Every structure is written in structure tokens, then in C-alpha cells.
Amino acid sequence: MAARQQQQQGASTQGKTYQFKLVLLGESAVGKSSLVMRFVKDHFDEYRESTIGAAFLAQTISLDDNTTVKFEIWDTAGQERYKSLAPMYYRNANCAVVVYDITQSASLEKAKAWVNELQRQADPNIVIALAGNKSDLDSRRAVETETAQAYADEAGLLFFETSAKTAHNVTQLFTSIAKRMPLDQLADQSRNKNKGLNPRGVDLSRPTNPNNCAC
Amino acid sequence: MTDQQEQELSTSLDSSSSIGSSLSENNKMYNKLKRQGSRSSVLATRPGRSQSISKDSQKQVMNEDPDTKTWSRHKKHFFILSSAGKPIWTRYGDEAGISSLMGVIQAIISFFQADDDSVKCMNAGHHKFVFQLKDPLYLVAVAKTGESEAHLRDQLLYLHSQILSVLTSLQLTKIFEQRINFDLRRLLSGTEVFLDSLSTLFNNDHGFMLGALQCLRVSKTLRDQIGNALADGRPKDLLYAIIVSNGKLVTLLRPRKHSLHPSDLHLLFNMLTGSTTFRTAESWTPLCLPKLNSKGFLHAYICYIERDTAVVMISTNKDSFFELSDWKKQIVETLTSSGALLKLQQAADESYSASDIGIPALRHFIYKSKMHIQFTCPELEAPYTNPVNRRRLHRLYQRSHDRLHSKTRPLKLYYLAGEHESILGWITSSFELYVVFNATVPKSTVITSSNHLLRWIKKHEDMLFILNSPVF
Numbered sequence: 001m002a003a004r005q006q007q008q009q010g011a012s013t014q015g016k017t018y019q020f021k022l023v024l025l026g027e028s029a030v031g032k033s034s035l036v037m038r039f040v041k042d043h044f045d046e047y048r049e050s051t052i053g054a055a056f057l058a059q060t061i062s063l064d065d066n067t068t069v070k071f072e073i074w075d076t077a078g079q080e081r082y083k084s085l086a087p088m089y090y091r092n093a094n095c096a097v098v099v100y101d102i103t104q105s106a107s108l109e110k111a112k113a114w115v116n117e118l119q120r121q122a123d124p125n126i127v128i129a130l131a132g133n134k135s136d137l138d139s140r141r142a143v144e145t146e147t148a149q150a151y152a153d154e155a156g157l158l159f160f161e162t163s164a165k166t167a168h169n170v171t172q173l174f175t176s177i178a179k180r181m182p183l184d185q186l187a188d189q190s191r192n193k194n195k196g197l198n199p200r201g202v203d204l205s206r207p208t209n210p211n212n213c214a215c
Numbered sequence: 216m217t218d219q220q221e222q223e224l225s226t227s228l229d230s231s232s233s234i235g236s237s238l239s240e241n242n243k244m245y246n247k248l249k250r251q252g253s254r255s256s257v258l259a260t261r262p263g264r265s266q267s268i269s270k271d272s273q274k275q276v277m278n279e280d281p282d283t284k285t286w287s288r289h290k291k292h293f294f295i296l297s298s299a300g301k302p303i304w305t306r307y308g309d310e311a312g313i314s315s316l317m318g319v320i321q322a323i324i325s326f327f328q329a330d331d332d333s334v335k336c337m338n339a340g341h342h343k344f345v346f347q348l349k350d351p352l353y354l355v356a357v358a359k360t361g362e363s364e365a366h367l368r369d370q371l372l373y374l375h376s377q378i379l380s381v382l383t384s385l386q387l388t389k390i391f392e393q394r395i396n397f398d399l400r401r402l403l404s405g406t407e408v409f410l411d412s413l414s415t416l417f418n419n420d421h422g423f424m425l426g427a428l429q430c431l432r433v434s435k436t437l438r439d440q441i442g443n444a445l446a447d448g449r450p451k452d453l454l455y456a457i458i459v460s461n462g463k464l465v466t467l468l469r470p471r472k473h474s475l476h477p478s479d480l481h482l483l484f485n486m487l488t489g490s491t492t493f494r495t496a497e498s499w500t501p502l503c504l505p506k507l508n509s510k511g512f513l514h515a516y517i518c519y520i521e522r523d524t525a526v527v528m529i530s531t532n533k534d535s536f537f538e539l540s541d542w543k544k545q546i547v548e549t550l551t552s553s554g555a556l557l558k559l560q561q562a563a564d565e566s567y568s569a570s571d572i573g574i575p576a577l578r579h580f581i582y583k584s585k586m587h588i589q590f591t592c593p594e595l596e597a598p599y600t601n602p603v604n605r606r607r608l609h610r611l612y613q614r615s616h617d618r619l620h621s622k623t624r625p626l627k628l629y630y631l632a633g634e635h636e637s638i639l640g641w642i643t644s645s646f647e648l649y650v651v652f653n654a655t656v657p658k659s660t661v662i663t664s665s666n667h668l669l670r671w672i673k674k675h676e677d678m679l680f681i682l683n684s685p686v687f
């Protein structure tokens with residue numbers, strides 16, 4: 001995974017919109033929903049309530065004049081009782097953001113477990129990013145940047161320290177994921193419909209799915 | 216139960232009260248964070264809560280040891296514990312802080328069980344203790360609200376159902392069979408907000424006591440229009456589709472053979488009010504509707520389609536999210552292009568009030584249609600916009616309801632002329648009516664005005680109630 005360098009230039013043709021399924025995983029209360037809210041609505045809630053089940057949202061970003069990427073995002077709840085449902089959400093994901101809270105070292109361990117599970121069970125081409133959230137709480141930091149960075153390098157993950165509260169690195173996180181996606185493989189696959197929790201019915205063996213509509 | 220036992224019991228309650236009150240600011244913050252702001256947001260919508268303590272209880276509070284004030288000031292406590300005595304949830308304070316009290320409660324329960332008896336209700340001073348033993352869970356209410364045992368018992372059942380809706384009875388039993396000392400808080404985490412908001416709703420929403428649902432008042436044309444939009448293009452695994460505005464039912468699509476139990480609908484509506492997360496995305500969650508089937512999960516799709524209007528779809532298939540989501544888009548398109556969605560939001564904004572009806576001295580009422588298991592009531596107006604008065608009105612409705620439904624001596628008619636207002640409660644084979652008038656109104660006028668009100672309700676029946684909901 002780490003070795004895979006995708007160049008998106010040349011891969012995209014005129015005004016293409018690519019669609020990716022992204023899943024957020026991580027212990028509860030690390031800030032998964034807050035990161036999505038910041039990314040999708042540019043909004044932060046000091047008192048966010050726990051996600052119940054999973055929440056689905058979409059956000060579109062443009063990488064350059066010709067390339068638009070639409071993320072379809074599953075924000076999972078991360079609680080123990082939903083553990084057995086997780087595969088339903090990452091099974092067809094093209095990319096994943098695994099989140100921990102820099103003030104809780106146990107949450108990094110949980111994140112590592114998620115990364116392991118993804119690397120074993122999810123699509124082999126899945127792009128995984130590790131996000132150390134709540135970077136604004138530096139005074140209460142329990143996980144050093146270098147520690148997490150070293151782990152991310154070793155496991156072949158993109159890595160950012162983020163703050164949903166201050167918006168620090170949130171756009172960068174999602175943009176980097178988009179750039180890491182193998183856009184060139186997508187150009188001639190077409191959109192199928194509805195199968196399971198996979199909105200566009202993509203075969204498991206095919207990680208990505210292009211979409212020409214300008215939606 | 217002997218006097219001495221009562222004495223001991225209230226003492227132990229008081230001593231444990233200090234645990235709650237000694238909760239440091241940090242702990243409270245922890246509590247808040249643990250529920251991720253849930254309580255603050257639930258409370259924020261009821262700004263009058265802290266002021267809503269009646270004079271009577273203020274007096275009691277002043278007589279109390281100042282150390283025990285904050286915690287024991289609350290007039291009603293709910294506790295949920297495992298049958299092994301482990302705290303699971305408490306209405307106020309932190310579950311971890313009440314372990315010793317849970318121990319006491321568990322000891323009382325086992326004391327009676329040892330005699331092959333089970334404790335149901337005790338009175339100790341001003342407090343009423345009500346127990347629901349639902350192995351592997353014990354639910355306890357401790358109240359000085361004057362609410363009846365039957366009402367408190369019902370409320371405990373709703374709380375129990377809420378837990379089942381998260382875990383199912385099957386899982387719950389299995390968990391405790393495997394580990395009697397299991398800490399259930401871990402599995403419920405994130406859903407405490409629903410227990411919190413249920414507890415708040417018990418004091419505001421008459422639907423729990425009535426076992427009925429409140430409908431949004433809309434014209435028959437509009438309701439039919441919305442119902443028709445649901446009848447079209449239904450995904451195959453769909454069981455129910457519900458449109459809810461402001462906690463009031465707009466329409467419900469269901470299979471001919473499976474109506475939805477009001478208690479299950481209350482849980483669904485409580486979910487919508489209990490957490491704001493549903494407002495920001497399309498949600499998809501496993502959910503058990505205990506009255507329909509307490510053993511299994513269904514899957515709920517929840518999405519707000521207008522500021523105060525949500526659609527809830529219940530499916531038997533865990534993979535049907537995108538089908539439901541597409542169907543929702545279609546419904547929203549239909550309702551938007553016909554203007555129905557806009558009209559619905561208007562209807563939600565401008566509910567009716569008692570003064571609109573034009574009956575002199577009529578302040579408020581509740582009418583339940585027994586056949587439809589639905590009720591209607593106007594918005595609260597002065598003096599009931601004041602929290603103290605509102606709470607008194609709510610208790611008055613509860614008292615009347617309790618008298619009419621008394622197990623030992625049920626009544627058909629109940630009239631009470633109080634200091635602040637008078638109330639008539641009236642039950643027939645087809646309805647339950649509770650009407651509140653100014654205190655000065657003579658009884659004869661109460662009767663004629665109530666008849667007048669009944670005629671008004673009859674005339675507007677098709678706006679106030681869902682007379683025929685779409686089925687398939």
C-alpha cells in the first residue's frame with residue numbers, strides 16, 4: 001500500500017466527477033462525526049451527541065479544474081454494540097479514515113486494531129488515512145506526533161493531525177485521500193445500481209467507481 | 216413493610232444523596248461529556264425546568280441538610296440496575312456514584328424475593344418507591360411528585376422498552392447468562408440520551424399516560440397527499456414508513472396485518488427528540504421494536520426532510536439503506552413539487568390553541584379517540600406557558616386519568632374544582648376527554664361547554680386524527 005503512488009494527472013479527462021465511498025472508524029468520542037461535520041458543513045458542535053448506528057453524508061471537492069471527487073461517507077458510531085456491523089460499512093469502501101484522539105493513548109490502540117481489521121478484511125486497494133484528532137488540545141496531548149507518524153509510515157497510511165474544532169488539516173486530510181485514489185483505473189467503469197449497502201453496486205474486486213454526472 | 220424498615224430505607228436514601236451532591240464540577244462535566252452534551256441539549260429545550268419546583272418542594276429543600284440539596288431536590292429519580300446490583304443508568308448524577316444506593320435497592324429486592332414475594336411499591340414519608348423487576352434488570356422509581364404507582368410503573372416499563380430497543384431481550388438475557396456481573400453501561404453507551412429524554416417527556420407529553428399518539432392537525436387533503444406519496448414505489452423490505460412533525464404523527468404506512476403499537480411509536484418519536492444527530496445526516500441504525508418483536512432487530516432509516524419534519528422507515532433488511540434513501544428522494548420530490556412539504560411545515564408551525572375554538576373559559580383539553588389510539592390537544596397558552604403552572608396542569612391530568620382508571624373503583628366521570636382551575640374527566644366507549652376550565656366556571660357550564668367541545672372535535676375529526684392510514 002505504502003509503495004503505491006498514484007498520479008492523478010493524465011488520469012482524469014475533461015470535467016470528470018469521481019465517486020468514492022469513504023468510511024470513518026475509530027473509538028467513540030474521538031471526533032469522527034465532528035470531522036465529517038467540519039468537512040461537509042464547515043461547522044463544529046462543542047456538544048455533539050453520539051452517533052446512533054451510522055450516518056451517511058456526501059461531500060464534493062474539486063482537485064483541479066478538471067477533476068471533481070465526490071465522497072460518499074459512512075460515519076460509524078464506533079460503539080461496542082455496533083462492532084459486528086462494521087464490515088457492512090467498510091466492505092465496499094474505497095477509502096477509510098481511522099481516527100484517534102491525541103489526548104487518549106488508548107484510542108490509538110483502538111485505531112491500530114481498526115487498521116489491522118481493514119487490512120485483513122476490506123478491499124486490498126483501500127486507501128487508509130490515520131487522523132490524530134483534537135490537535136487543538138495540545139496541552140493534554142498523550143500521543144506524540146512522531147509515534148503516530150512512525151506507525152502510519154510503517155503501516156502505509158496517510159497521516160494527519162487534525163482538529164475538527166479549529167478546522168486544522170481537515171480539508172487537507174480529505175484532499176490527500178482523493179489524490180491518493182487511483183483515478184486512472186476508474187475512467188471506463190460505469191455506474192450500476194443498488195446492491196446491499198453499496199450504493200452503486202460495485203464489485204468487491206473493483207475498488208473504485210467513476211461517475212460522469214456532475215452531481 | 217414495618218415502620219422500622221421504612222425508616223431505615225429513607226435514611227439510606229438520604230445518606231446516599233450526598234454522593235450525588237458532592238459530585239464535583241469535574242464529575243458533572245464528565246457526565247455531560249459522557250453523554251456528549253445530551254443532557255444540556257435536552258434541558259435547553261425546557262428552559263423552565265430549574266424553576267419548575269413548586270413552592271411545596273422549595274420548602275422541603277430548605278429543610279434539608281444543605282449538603283444533600285442538589286441531588287435530592289429532584290422530585291423524581293429513576294434507577295436501572297442489573298439483578299446483580301450493578302448500576303446501569305440513573306436519571307440524575309453519575310451512575311458510578313450511586314453504587315452503594317444500588318446495593319441497598321438490590322438488598323431490598325432480594326430480601327423480598329427470599330420470601331418468594333416480590334416488592335412492588337412502598338411509601339416512605341413523601342416518597343413513593345416503585346419497583347419493576349424485569350430480570351435481568353431491575354427498574355426503580357423514587358418519586359415525591361404525587362404520581363400514582365400505576366403511572367410510575369408505566370414509566371418504568373417505557374424505560375425498559377427503551378433498553379430492549381437498543382439490545383433486544385434476546386441479547387440482554389444472553390449477556391447476563393454469560394456474565395452475571397456484566398457492566399451494561401458499555402453496551403448502552405450513546406443511548407443514555409434516550410432514557411434521559413424519555414424521563415423528561417414523561418413530564419410533558421400526555422401520550423405515555425394515555426398510551427396513544429398525538430397527531431399533527433392538518434387538512435385531510437394534505438394528509439392524503441402525503442399518504443399517497445408514501446404508497447408509491449415502496450421498497451420491498453419496508454415494514455413501516457412514518458412522517459413525523461414536531462413529535463406529532465402526520466401519516467404512517469404499514470402492512471395491513473401489522474399495526475404499530477403506540478409504545479413502539481413512542482420510542483421512535485423519543486429517538487427523534489432525544490438526539491440531535493439525526494438532524495445532520497441520513498441515519499441508519501439497528502433497532503428493536505419491543506412490542507412488535509422484542510427478540511429481533513429491524514433497521515431504521517431516519518432523515519429530516521424539513522426543519523421539523525422527519526421520515527422514519529423501518530425495514531427488515533439491513534442492506535436496504537440505499538433503496539430507502541432513493542425512495543426518500545422520490546417522496547421529497549413529489550412533496551416538494553406539489554407544495555405539500557411547505558404546507559406541512561406551516562401546519563407544524565401553527566398548531567391550534569384552545570382560544571381558537573371559541574369556548575369561553577376553556578383553557579386546555581386532551582381528547583383521546585379510543586378506536587384510533589390517537590389523541591389531540593391544543594398548544595399550551597397562558598397561564599400554562601409558565602413552567603410551574605404547566606407542571607401543575609400535567610399533574611392534574613395525571614390525577615384525573617388515574618382516578619378514571621382506578622383498578623379498584625374506575626369512574627366514568629370525574630370533576631375537580633381546584634384553586635387554580637377545574638377539570639372534567641369523562642370516559643365513554645369511544646373517547647377519553649379531559650377538559651380544563653377557569654376555576655370560576657360553574658359546574659353546569661363545564662358540562663355544556665364540554666359538549667360544545669365534543670361537537671367541535673367531531674366536526675374537525677378528519678383534521679385532528681388519522682382516520683385511515685395507508686396500508687399495503
Ligand SMILES: Nc1nc2c(ncn2[C@@H]2O[C@H](COP(=O)(O)OP(=O)(O)O)[C@@H](O)[C@H]2O)c(=O)[nH]1
Nearest residue numbers: 028029030031032033034046048134163164165
Ligand atoms: N477540542 C476538540 N474537541 C473535539 C474535536 N473533535 C470533536 N471534539 C469533541 O469531542 C466529542 C466527541 O466528538 P464526536 O464527533 O461526537 O466523536 P465520535 O463519537 O467519534 O463521532 C464532542 O464533544 C466534540 O465536540 C476537536 O478537534 N477538538
Ligand SMILES: [Mg+2]
Nearest residue numbers: 032033050051
Ligand atoms: Mg459519531
